[in-house]
Amino acid sequence: MAGTPIDRRGARGASLALLFVSLGLVTLLSQLNTTVFTPALPVLVADLDGLGEMPWVIAAYMLASIPTMPIYGRLSDALGRRPLLLFAIAAFVIGSVIGAVAPDMSWLIAGRVVQGIGSGGLTVLPAAALADILPARRRGFYAGILAAVSTLASLLGPFIGGVLAQGPGWRSTFWLNVALGVVASIGVLTLLRIPRRPSPASLRIDVWGMALISIATTSLALTVVWGGSAYAWDSAMMLGLIAVCLAAIIIFVVVERRARHPILPVELFRDRNFVLTSAASIGIGMQMFATIAYLPSYLQMVFGASPAEAGLLMIPMSGGTLLASTLTGQLISHTGRYKIYPILGTLLIAVGMIGLSSMTPDSSLVWICGSVGLIGLGLGGCFQNLILIVQNSFPHGIVGVATAGSSLFRQIGGMVGTSLAGTVFVGGLTRNLDDRLPAVARAAIGDSPSPDAVAALPADLGELVIASYNDALTPVYALMVPIALAAALALCLVRAEPLAETID
Template identity: 35%
Template sequence: MEHLANKQKITIMLASMASMLFASLNQTIVGTALPHIVSQLGGMKYFNWVFTIFMLTSSITAILVGKLSDMYGRKPFILAGLGTFIIGSFLCGTSTDMFQLIAYRGLQGFGCGMIISTSFAAIGDLFPPRERGRWQGAMTATYGLASVIGPTLGGYIVDNFNWEWVFWIFLPVGAIAFFFIWRMFPQATQRNHTSIDYAGSVFLTVTIVPLLLAFSWAGRDYAWSSLTILALFAISLISLALFIWIENRAENPVLPLHLFKISSFNLANIIVFLIGMGMFVVIMYMPFYIQGVMGISAEKTGLFMMAITLSMVVSSVLSGQIISKTGKYKKLGLLGLLFMGSGMFLLSTMNPGTSHLILGGYLALTGFGLGLSLSLYNLVSQNSVPQSHLGVATSASQLFRQMGGTIGVSIMGGIMLTRMQSRISSSLAQAPESFSKLTALKDPEILLSPDKLATIKAELPANLNTSFTQLLHHLREAMGFALDGVFLTGSGILAFAFLLACFLKEIPLRTSN
């Protein structure tokens, strides 16, 4: 599609960005609205599946569609993704119980995987690597913009309208994107492939799903040493061995293993995996620090988190423009990892008395580094492989980032829990006898509920007010100590990514596909 007129290319890209915005907004808007939705539908103990099922179906679909879109073109899959996502979004709003919502979110995930995989791959079809940077930066900025708008809008909708509109409000955006993709996106000529690798697809799925489930559940729903977690790891490992055996003999493998012999492809995906760990650690655990340790309200927490997303939007656009203008990317990638790692290290040095301005600065530095590097290494991966494997390279990058996030959040959750329990046990062992009467404050999660804290304090006798304040200080200190360890570990992971990036050979960006 490189031969298309520039005007048509821009129209297709705007439609692709609208598709990405539609999918991203529907992801980010749910988090804020979910507590209210759960209160309406019930099924509190199943609410994690609203996210888990979406993550599983989108991850699997992305990697499988990458290969299929290389074979049959991007258009049918981005249209199928939009159609599936639109239907899934509409059905989510019709849910009458939590099980229906989970099922329909799974359907949304299938559509989202197709949209994300084909949207980024379409950039590679339309533009040579030298020109892709600005468009991949714009696509990443679209996701960042959705991260700013979605949570705020989700809260507003559930406060002022029926919760169903969380899923319905953006349906017109999806319909418009579908129309423009259908009209403007050219259909690629099918390449002569003799077969689809069904066996490889099945065993790839059976490798990824148990692995992601194991890391999602371990340390939270099940102990790491439990039979359930060990069985999931065993299933994943056996399936991986069978998958490799099948792919080495497949005529048209779903994930060509020879790509992993390309050093720049391997390094780029490992770095993306590590960036995914760092990115999701900040997104998931920073609100705990802001609310639990610093005592800032949930509403204001959203404003602080905007420092990450807004700086990410700015730097991703800047990164794309610099790459397209200079054709160089290695130093920019190193700079992004340096900024992100430094920001996370600075986050590990905070305490409850850290000023709001400094907190915002640390978050902005982390987000700026994330924006510089996030789409860059996807471009490196694409530039490392032949054009015929563009979809596979793009979807592999998306999968590694998702797996990095899932595994990172699980590991960091274990670090946080261990450090917090250790510090609380140490503090309570030296605590006055009056602390034993404040049993309602023994669970650190109470720090995330200012209303409950106010209620407990109001109900306490006056002679326990001092003990209440002291115990609250100990709990905040314990949570801060735990999260400092999480952010310090995250900065170490990014330091390792920086070290790997130093060995990345800068292959000149092609000026033609």
């Protein structure tokens, strides 16, 4: 592929800046969509009269994005990052257009599926492309900035989405994606030029591997989304999905051991660092998504913050991530040492979760923002450095597959964390409201109390609802503490290998 020449020491100067801007645009597009859409859901569901299909708006996106991650990683190793990035952006934009003009929930869900197909590539490929243009020793600083962009976009999403939903309407959240997608595609076309010449052998596609990993991840996602809510855990549907997932994993291992060009090589799991960082990524993903998914609602319900104000109160998390990711990236580039930072990061996350688990309706917002800031600092020391460890453990020819594997486990952790947090929170809230409220007040606020409904209650009953909400959510964060500590223990066992000084 013609374009900016990159030697074994990596891109430098103006060419590096241009390449990095294009990757930043892609990261912004991917992560902003993760949360900008959420505040518009209630208005959207009411407009399209689709309350029964509401869970599928989120589930369809996850079901399409998670299985495609390793596929993008493998194909990008063969074909190069640039064409796969352009395909992913195109799919994401097309899905956004379908969602923006959707006349009913069926079309909206279809648009979310197409969006998810593109999102799998947008999540994986920027980090893999960074490995194409920078050696591991120089990669930490720039990976840190990409991580900060990702977290900032995720946390600003609810604020932006709330403003758009209250102003132009929910369809504008999709049109925002279209505009960002066009800008990102122009950036990739004009700025991202990475030399790549795939060999004929590398173009052989592992069709069976793709099919099996899609079946395994899809059945896992459905199990997590439906378990305990749409279906009882011991129902035939749940047991069947679990059986399909386990069977697909077993067959996948057998097939991949024999495949000449596997979609997710088994030798990845023979590498100590890959296994340990993947396990840690699952735990850390649970921490991040459990915080982002439920704390803004808590701030609205307990402290009376508006959706926009709740988004602003989450800024310490993005600020902490920005600070820690850029600082650790600089230190890694200067010293070549990296193992200590994700360990300290997981410990900071544990301390932040202890802070959130001790919240009460009388707690200071400074205390809550401080706890959220500690979690942000911890995340900033973890995510991009875990990917760096994985990329440094394998030859450049499979760096896309290795990156995709690491990202896959982080997303699975986020999916499991969101579902686990939801199960604990919803179950606790329902029990608390049933036990504490009179029948008339309980019926008045329904199963999903809103701040307006609580405000309409007498003061003493409103305080009972707020206390019930608080007592249902704080156990979620208490549950996250041992998970963070387990991730720290796993990272202590990582083998610290010297960072590569050149691109292999």
